[in-house]
Amino acid sequence: MNKCFKPTRTVLIAVGSFNPPTNMHLRIFELAKDFLQKNDHEVLGGIISPVHDQYGKKGLVSAEHRCSMLKLAVETSNWVNISEWETQQEGWTRTAESLKFHKKALNDTNSEFDWAKKIQAKMLDKEFPLNINLKLLCGADLIESFAVPGLWKDEDIEDIVSNYGLVVISRSGSNPQQFIYESDLLTRLQRNISIVPEWITNEISSTKIRRALSRGESVRYLTSDSVSGVSEFDGIVLAVSRCQVGDVIESLVSSVSPLLRLYFSPCLTPATSDIKIERLELYRLNEINPNSCGSFIIYKWLEENICSLSVDKLTKRFLLDQSQTTSFSVSKELQECAQLNYHQ
Ligand SMILES: Nc1ncnc2c1ncn2[C@@H]1O[C@H](COP(=O)(O)OP(=O)(O)OP(=O)(O)O)[C@@H](O)[C@H]1O
Numbered sequence: 087m088n089k090c091f092k093p094t095r096t097v098l099i100a101v102g103s104f105n106p107p108t109n110m111h112l113r114i115f116e117l118a119k120d121f122l123q124k125n126d127h128e129v130l131g132g133i134i135s136p137v138h139d140q141y142g143k144k145g146l147v148s149a150e151h152r153c154s155m156l157k158l159a160v161e162t163s164n165w166v167n168i169s170e171w172e173t174q175q176e177g178w179t180r181t182a183e184s185l186k187f188h189k190k191a192l193n194d195t196n197s198e199f200d201w202a203k204k205i206q207a208k209m210l211d212k213e214f215p216l217n218i219n220l221k222l223l224c225g226a227d228l229i230e231s232f233a234v235p236g237l238w239k240d241e242d243i244e245d246i247v248s249n250y251g252l253v254v255i256s257r258s259g260s261n262p263q264q265f266i267y268e269s270d271l272l273t274r275l276q277r278n279i280s281i282v283p284e285w286i287t288n289e290i291s292s293t294k295i296r297r298a299l300s301r302g303e304s305v306r307y308l309t310s311d312s313v314s315g316v317s318e319f320d321g322i323v324l325a326v327s328r329c330q331v332g333d334v335i336e337s338l339v340s341s342v343s344p345l346l347r348l349y350f351s352p353c354l355t356p357a358t359s360d361i362k363i364e365r366l367e368l369y370r371l372n373e374i375n376p377n378s379c380g381s382f383i384i385y386k387w388l389e390e391n392i393c394s395l396s397v398d399k400l401t402k403r404f405l406l407d408q409s410q411t412t413s414f415s416v417s418k419e420l421q422e423c424a425q426l427n428y429h430q
């Protein structure tokens with residue numbers, strides 16, 4: 087083996103709306119990293135650069151919110167970072183400009199940006215200059231958007247491909263090889279374009295997640311649980327009418343904390359048995375799932391199961407407090423006891 091051989095130090099950057107982030111947004115980083123590492127690159131890190139609000143795409147939620155979702159999404163990755171730089175500019179930034187900024191910051195040993203510091207910290211030997219290369223990582227649909235009249239400047243395309251390089255992940259409905267073949271410019275620069283096939287095809291997209299959410303359908307396992315705001319409710323909801331709370335139950339429930347206690351006024355014709363125990367999924371409210379917050383789900387459930395609801399003050403405070411943890415532990419004994427009472 088040639089002792090002098092040094093792999094090219096590379097960082098991948100993906101630009102886009104991330105509205106909301108999906109599992110595929112992170113998956114493309116893994117695919118590209120595997121591919122590059124087999125082709126003489128040392129992949130030091132990844133950067134996700136969400137677009138500015140003024141990009142103006144229909145249905146784009148605020149950059150602040152997209153960034154918080156992205157931060158949650160990358161919690162499980164030890165190499166993909168978020169750069170909020172584009173979102174903090176006066177207006178929308180062309181991708182070529184964004185690449186220029188990010189490459190400069192990555193190679194600046196005094197960089198003030200956390201993502202740059204983290205990536206630089208991954209370098210085993212820090213000889214100067216740092217010589218960190220930046221490549222644009224994208225799905226095949228993004229490269230095909232190069233052909234949309236007026237969307238990209240030819241000189242930007244030339245700059246991006248020749249001075250940085252592209253890693254394109256295949257996507258169903260796109261044919262990047264043919265697209266390159268049909269473009270004289272891209273054919274000329276094609277040694278700087280890597281096309282990475284995704285054999286385990288997966289057509290998750292932000293559009294499909296938004297569609298599912300707007301229809302009140304589950305988006306679980308399409309994006310991280312922390313992004314969708316869903317977390318298992320591992321406790322019990324005890325819904326009892328005030329007059330039905332017997333001393334025994336009262337002493338039992340008060341000894342267990344936390345427990346969601348919902349009191350409701352008795353209905354004329356009781357819609358439920360004395361004690362109702364349900365397992366529910368709780369959602370945290372965000373701009374993407376405005377109809378799925380914990381309180382909404384619980385009110386909805388109660389509406390369907392119980393009439394004339396009045397939630398006691400403590401419970402209401404709990405339900406409305408979005409920062410509250412949504413995971414409960416309730417002792418097995420209590421659950422069994424409650425089950426027993428339910429069947430009585
Ligand atoms: N399923 C996928 N396969 C390959 N690349 C993807 C996939 N989903 C997203 N990407 C790529 O991730 C980058 C950022 O994506 P973007 O924010 O546009 O997401 P999207 O899911 O395509 O969004 P939308 O559905 O809103 O158009 C783009 O380069 C896009 O091509």
Ligand SMILES: NC(=O)c1ccc[n+]([C@@H]2O[C@H](COP(=O)(O)O)[C@@H](O)[C@H]2O)c1
Nearest residue numbers: 101102103104137180181182237238239
């Ligand atoms: N001329 C350009 O630099 C140019 C044109 C169109 C889109 N883009 C970028 O490509 C990304 C496209 O994102 P969407 O696929 O979510 O629309 C955005 O980050 C946008 O800034 C850049």
